Amino acid sequence: MWEFGAVLFSFIYFLIHVAIESSQIQTDLDKGYFWHVTDLHYDDSYGKSGQSCGFPVSNPGPFGNGSCDSPLRLIEDSIMTMAKIKPDVDFILWTGDNAAHIPTSEFSLKRNLYMIQTTTSAIKRKFPGTLVIPSYGNHDFFPADYTNGTETAFYDTVCRIWSSWIKDPEQMLTCRRGGFYSRLVSPKLRVLAVNTVLYLIENPKSRNLTDPSAQFEWLEETLTAAREAGEKVIVSAHVPPTIPSPSVFHWFYPQYQGRYVELMTRFSDVIVAHHYAHEHSDTFKILQRNDETGASPVFLAPSVTPLRGTKPSGEQFAHRNPGVRLVQYDRQTGRHLGYQQFYTNITEDNNLGKSKWDELYSFTNAYDVPDMSVSSLRKIYHKMAKPFGAFILQYCSFYSVTSTPDDVCTLEEQAAFWCGGQLTDLNKTNECINRYMKQDQNVL
Numbered sequence: 001m002w003e004f005g006a007v008l009f010s011f012i013y014f015l016i017h018v019a020i021e022s023s024q025i026q027t028d029l030d031k032g033y034f035w036h037v038t039d040l041h042y043d044d045s046y047g048k049s050g051q052s053c054g055f056p057v058s059n060p061g062p063f064g065n066g067s068c069d070s071p072l073r074l075i076e077d078s079i080m081t082m083a084k085i086k087p088d089v090d091f092i093l094w095t096g097d098n099a100a101h102i103p104t105s106e107f108s109l110k111r112n113l114y115m116i117q118t119t120t121s122a123i124k125r126k127f128p129g130t131l132v133i134p135s136y137g138n139h140d141f142f143p144a145d146y147t148n149g150t151e152t153a154f155y156d157t158v159c160r161i162w163s164s165w166i167k168d169p170e171q172m173l174t175c176r177r178g179g180f181y182s183r184l185v186s187p188k189l190r191v192l193a194v195n196t197v198l199y200l201i202e203n204p205k206s207r208n209l210t211d212p213s214a215q216f217e218w219l220e221e222t223l224t225a226a227r228e229a230g231e232k233v234i235v236s237a238h239v240p241p242t243i244p245s246p247s248v249f250h251w252f253y254p255q256y257q258g259r260y261v262e263l264m265t266r267f268s269d270v271i272v273a274h275h276y277a278h279e280h281s282d283t284f285k286i287l288q289r290n291d292e293t294g295a296s297p298v299f300l301a302p303s304v305t306p307l308r309g310t311k312p313s314g315e316q317f318a319h320r321n322p323g324v325r326l327v328q329y330d331r332q333t334g335r336h337l338g339y340q341q342f343y344t345n346i347t348e349d350n351n352l353g354k355s356k357w358d359e360l361y362s363f364t365n366a367y368d369v370p371d372m373s374v375s376s377l378r379k380i381y382h383k384m385a386k387p388f389g390a391f392i393l394q395y396c397s398f399y400s401v402t403s404t405p406d407d408v409c410t411l412e413e414q415a416a417f418w419c420g421g422q423l424t425d426l427n428k429t430n431e432c433i434n435r436y437m438k439q440d441q442n443v444l
């Protein structure tokens with residue numbers, strides 16, 4: 001009897017063991033990776049004054065300079081690094097801004113298209129068989145920012161440059177109609193490449209419109225169809241609908257801002273994450289209604305260009321190193337499991353004469369969370385509520401893509417990061433900043 005019991009116990013133990021192993025295999029099989037690379041800002045006149053550098057830079061360095069946009073060497077080096085670290089990704093999100101910040105009087109449509117063609121070829125060479133999902137940035141148009149969706153010849157030319165990735169004739173149609181389309185990346189996961197430059201407040205051509213290129217209509221239809229088909233959605237676009245940090249304003253005209261947030265919060269059950277760019281810095285936010293319902297996680301990836309931004313005070317940021325991001329996700333559910341942020345210190349690279357890319361941080365390790373979900377972001381924001389605490393200072397250091405926190409945020413900047421990361425209403429954000437400054441940050 002005892003012997004039978006022992007055999008039965010061993011058999012049950014064996015079954016449990018097999019079940020655990022197969023569930024681990026299943027879990028491993030479901031993990032996929034994608035890169036997010038953005039804001040390459042290729043300058044074919046790198047180092048020359050009056051172009052992206054704006055003023056004379058005596059020794060710009062072969063890998064890039066904080067006062068200029070990217071030389072070709074930096075762009076090729078960044079893409080080569082991605083291919084070395086993880087060549088077999090499922091897809092690449094590429095969120096625009098391929099041309100340099102060159103004054104319109106010194107620039108041309110032909111040169112603008114040449115920069116898009118050059119960056120496209122650089123990606124194709126290193127990732128020949130990989131699905132790339134490009135979206136338009138404000139520095140993909142000539143003049144920069146100018147589009148209302150009626151520039152048919154321009155959209156047609158650029159969408160054709162990207163056609164080997166977009167492929168589907170129906171998606172090519174919307175790409176040529178206004179620079180937006182969708183791609184299924186696994187049986188139940190869809191990426192929406194959205195053209196948010198149409199809503200940008202610096203874009204004079206879309207100031208008085210209501211739905212340029214009928215993109216809102218398309219978004220509503222596509223999200224509804226995804227919900228009905230049981231799909232999950234990743235939103236990928238250049239200009240974010242969230243409040244930039246540390247300045248507090250909206251990137252979108254008011255008529256688009258409200259509609260975009262209303263639409264995206266209404267479909268938060270379908271959307272697993274938003275990925276944006278444009279700010280050339282590393283932040284993550286929660287897109288939600290004022291009452292914290294309808295929440296989705298938002299991630300802004302840092303740029304490849306090292307061109308430094310300017311603080312609200314007018315002072316330039318001390319650092320802006322180039323970065324590329326590798327995201328791990330679950331192919332079945334779209335759940336974002338974590339990311340690794342890679343960077344290179346261009347000051348050191350220029351001194352050494354070679355680049356030295358490294359992991360800056362892993363999201364889940366640095367912030368001690370299990371994944372990139374809204375509930376993980378809420379936990380992080382809870383920890384960042386303490387001014388000058390370790391978490392908010394770490395966020396500030398990563399913001400500028402640096403491992404040395406010598407560009408520490410002021411209390412006011414910390415308040416803007418904390419409040420602007422969780423709110424989309426400007427008045428509520430400013431009220432929240434006042435409370436944070438008084439260290440009474442418990443209420444958003």
Ligand SMILES: [Zn+2]
Pocket residue numbers: 039041097137139278279280303
């Ligand atoms: Zn940019």
Ligand SMILES: [Zn+2]
Pocket residue numbers: 097137138139238277278279
């Ligand atoms: Zn931009």
